[in-house]
Amino acid sequence: MVPIALTIAGSDSGGGAGIQADLKTFSALGVYGASVITALTAQNTRAVTMVEPATPAMITAQIDAVFDDLDVRALKLGMLGGPEAIATVAQRVQGRGVPIVLDPVMVAKSGDRLLPPEALEALRQQLLPLAALVTPNLPEAADLLGTTQATSEAEMAEQGHALRAMGADAVLMKGGHGTGEICVDLLIEGGATTRLTARRHITRNTHGTGCTLSAAIAAGFAQGLPLGAAVARAHAYLQGAILAADDLRVGSGHGPVHHFHKVWAHD
Incomplete structure (x- = not known):
């Protein structure tokens, strides 16, 4: 049977992040993707112009519909919106017996805030x-x-380590907002810390990097990879998607990474 991963996140009408990025990533890595949409966003590579949340009843119905029929092996959580949506998702996914990758989406690449400050405590x-x-x-x-x-x-x-103390089994601290020629991520699990490095590629086309990385890790979980292997493969996949991003030339702002850089190229 094909491995199945589920993403619960917001929709990006520009196609570079959110549900769209997650499903592209799942497909690129050989995983069937299912989705639960928590919010509709009107956005492109320049800005988010409108956000319309899904009702808790609709979020619940989508989650239940997927789990009632599909053999979900991994779950990725992205943009969830406000405290009500977070509470709904938490209540419906706990006890499902599948590994959960939580990408705490708060701000879009354009700078627009996607998670209200009052939802932070619910997320924690x-x-x-x-x-x-x-x-x-x-x-x-x-x-x-x-x-x-x-x-x-x-x-x-x-x-x-402080985030692990708040309840997460493991934490991947992403260093993309850091400085220097080398970008460093730290995978922290138990007493072990794994350092993942990549040469920093200067490009404005990084829309959806966080969504893509977390979805790629979830795809690895769905395929039975252990944490370290899933993270290492996802890290390498994202670096390839970033390196090929400029070839896409999508939009006039922060363009998307190239999710299918190993499948097709654009000249």
Whole structure:
């Protein structure tokens, strides 16, 4: 049977992030993707112009419909919106027996806020304890912890351990918002810390990187990969998608990464 992963996130009408990025990533990595849409967004590579949340009843119905019929092997949580949606998702996914990758989406690449500040506590209390892995970037980790953004690997590690103490099984601290020629991510699980590095590629076309990475990890879980292998493969896949992003030339703002860079190229 084909492995199945489920993404619960917002829709991106521009196609570069959210549900659309997740489904593209699942497909590129050989996983069947199912989806639960938590919000409709009107957005492109330049801005988010409108957000319309799904009702808790619709979110519940979508989750139940998928799990009632599909053999879901992994779950990715992305943009969830406000406290009501977070509470609904937490209540419906706990106890399902599948690993959960939590991408704490808070701000779009355009700078538009996607998670209201009042939803932060719900995210901390209700979703972090359910996560097999949480994948914050540096600003997201700081927001979750109520502190300043990490500026060194030591501070990244310290914040990663603090997030684990809040309930997540493991934390992937993403260093894309850092500085220097080498971008460093830290995978923190138990007493072990794994360092993943990549040369920093200067491009404006990074829309959907966080969604893509977390979805790629969930795809690995759905295929039975252990945490370290799933994260390492996802990291390599994202680097390839970023390196090929400029070839797409989609939009006039922050364009998307190239999810199918191993399948087709654009000249």
